Amino acid sequence: MATTTPTTPAPVAGQAPSPHLVADTLVIARRHLLALSRQPQLLVFVVVQPIMFVLLFRFVFGGAIRTPPGYSYVDYLMPGIITQTVAFGATGTAVAMAHDIQKGIIDRFRALPMSRSAVIGGRVLADIARLLLTISIMTLVGVLIGWRPGLNPLRLLAALLFALGFGQAMSWVSALVGLSISSVEAAQAASFVGIFPLTFASSVFVPVQFMPGWLQSFARINPITLVASTMRALTHGDPIGRSWWQALLWLVAITLLASTAATRKYKNTSN
Secondary structure, X not given: OOOOOOXXXXXXXXXXXXXXHHHHHHHHHHHHHHHXXXXXXXXXXXXXXXXXXXXXXXXXXXXXXXXXXXOOHHHHHHHXXXXXXXXXXXXXXXXXXXXXXXXXXXXXXXXXXXXXXXXXXXXXXXXXXXXXXHHHHHHHHHHHOOOOOOOOHHHHHHHHHHHHHHHHHHHHHHHHHXXXXXXXXXXXXXXXXXHHHHHHOOOOOOOHHHXXXXXXXXXXXXXXXXXXHHHHHHHHOOOOOOHHHHHHHHHHHHHHHHHHHHHHHHHHHOO
């Protein structure tokens, strides 16, 4: 009697088992980082833009904005402008996702036996690495122009981790925008429309108490304000009060909601 040997079903594209998620994510992240390293103009933008922001705001607006007692403007500015820069930098995720969709790269990924979540996770992980470079450069430039972020390296590290955490949360939001709007130009415009009011209606450049009364209520609960305030307290040696756990709640909530929505959006559009 003839016997048959059972065969293992071929993996379905985009439905790799969960143990492959980490490996697939790292592969995708490496791909994006290699692409970045081979585009000198993008590397220049990543390096030059944060330096320009720091120098312009430090020397153009440094003497024109009131700061809280005990703060020089550079000490007040640096935590805020780092927060602003990672928020703006995260919009690159939307542009990159829209570009990959437009060029058909996402369709190629869908044909591979890999985790669908890894496509987005790898993109976000690569952008976190890029944001880490940006934060490091801004910190160095800030110190060179007079920023003195305290003597406790652990507090400085905690402050920079808050900025990086906010950047990764906004990268997930940006990924969702890029998946929802496949046009590169539209994705870039949509990202900035959301980031601009959050940034300027916050304590990034101006203390909340100096804003109009009707704006203060929104600015106080703005996640950008809470992250910047936490970073200021950590780097200036002040008590951090409630801002740290309020900022952490925002980061966790944004990350969970945006990552879930982005992954679901990718899976739905790939069926």
